[in-house]
Amino acid sequence: MPRLPGTSVMLREYRRDDLPWIRQWVNDPEIVRQLSDIFLYPHAQEATEAYLEAMLEGDSDARGFVIADLATEAYIGQVNLDSIDWKNRVGKIGIVIGSTEQMGRGFGTEAMKLLADFAFRELNLNRLELEVYDFNERAIRCYASCGFVEEGRLRERLYRNGRYCDIVQMGLLKSDWKQAAGRN
Numbered sequence: 001m002p003r004l005p006g007t008s009v010m011l012r013e014y015r016r017d018d019l020p021w022i023r024q025w026v027n028d029p030e031i032v033r034q035l036s037d038i039f040l041y042p043h044a045q046e047a048t049e050a051y052l053e054a055m056l057e058g059d060s061d062a063r064g065f066v067i068a069d070l071a072t073e074a075y076i077g078q079v080n081l082d083s084i085d086w087k088n089r090v091g092k093i094g095i096v097i098g099s100t101e102q103m104g105r106g107f108g109t110e111a112m113k114l115l116a117d118f119a120f121r122e123l124n125l126n127r128l129e130l131e132v133y134d135f136n137e138r139a140i141r142c143y144a145s146c147g148f149v150e151e152g153r154l155r156e157r158l159y160r161n162g163r164y165c166d167i168v169q170m171g172l173l174k175s176d177w178k179q180a181a182g183r184n
Contacts, residue, residue: 006110011065014055021075025098034136067111076102079111089126112146120174134166148172
């Protein structure tokens with residue numbers, strides 16, 4: 001995949017030297033509590049290595065990018081199209097910022113906008129979708145600022161931190177993306 005430069009971040013290829021950065025967040029409770037239940041249990045080194053190898057070799061259903069500092073190419077996080085339905089032109093997005101120190105600095109918003117541009121212009125997708133937990137207000141604001149709209153809720157679908165939470169379903173259509181930026 002190509003590199004996609006923004007103003008402060010770029011979306012770049014995965015590298016083997018990203019492993020320590022991925023290992024840093026994959027078992028960090030502050031980060032993974034916002035993510036899917038695949039992070040409910042600790043992830044072994046071998047599991048992280050296998051994931052990275054699959055991304056490097058293209059053996060995964062996911063296609064994605066590392067979110068990296070524009071100047072240094074240092075790992076910040078990752079954003080993936082976890083699955084693409086080519087017949088219906090739909091991509092499902094997963095994103096993570098890999099350290100709490102990097103959160104709230106606009107890197108996720110910029111990465112989402114870069115990915116949407118790539119997905120709609122280069123892959124000719126018609127729709128992007130994602131799920132987010134109702135307590136992850138920062139992420140919901142990020143996605144809304146990128147043009148995603150809430151399309152539904154799976155009420156009390158998730159049990160987290162001693163209570164049942166909603167999963168918010170959000171989507172972005174190519175036509176809305178084009179209209180918002182005056183694209184043709």
